[in-house]
Amino acid sequence: MSARDAILARLKGPSPDQAEADALLVAPERPAVNEATLEAEFLARLALPSVNASHDVVGSMADLPTAIARYLAGQGEALTLCLPPDPRLTACDWGGFTLHDSAAPDEAAVLAIARRGIAETGSLIFETGPTAPMLPNFLALHHIVLLAVRDIAPHLENAPLTGPQPRAHYWVTGVSGTTDIEGAYVRGAHGPRFLHVILLRN
16 A cells, blocks of 8 residues: 555544544533532632632622722732722722722722633633723733622533623633743733632622
8 A cells, every 4th residue: 555545544534533522522521510519619710720810708798898908918009999880899988998990001900890700610701881891900910800609600601691781791711821922921911910809708
């Protein structure tokens, strides 16, 4: 058999990985998620090096400013925050904070509310709107995100949002990074360098 015939025979024959491909079609691969412990599953994904996010837990919205003050103090940052015009946030007591309603390119910290969290990947889903501007979430050094525990879904398939749909929504899974510069990993190359998720239980 010539080399040409051998190549054609291999192209016509079954792929060496055919059995593996067939198995994926029968039972698509996806991470196992224990739906009875979604909060713990989600937090475990946040801790992965690929996501690299810290977290805190609050019992009510009234506890949110204290939790953010604690985080910023731990990071050596002043109590300065870009706060979106969301009534759920503006109703909190922000005494002691310097608040901005728009983010400068060198903004230290911004707060946003995630519409949903995905336990499978540690992803956060945000929506855009008059009370949820998108741009500040990509400008600040510290991206602080409030997520209600009840809004954690197990898998990507459970992500579709209910109710009126926003003009756009976007997903965030950890902080951005690149290895384009001499092959060294640079954290926060295309957005925030730090992601901090605050879970709201009540």
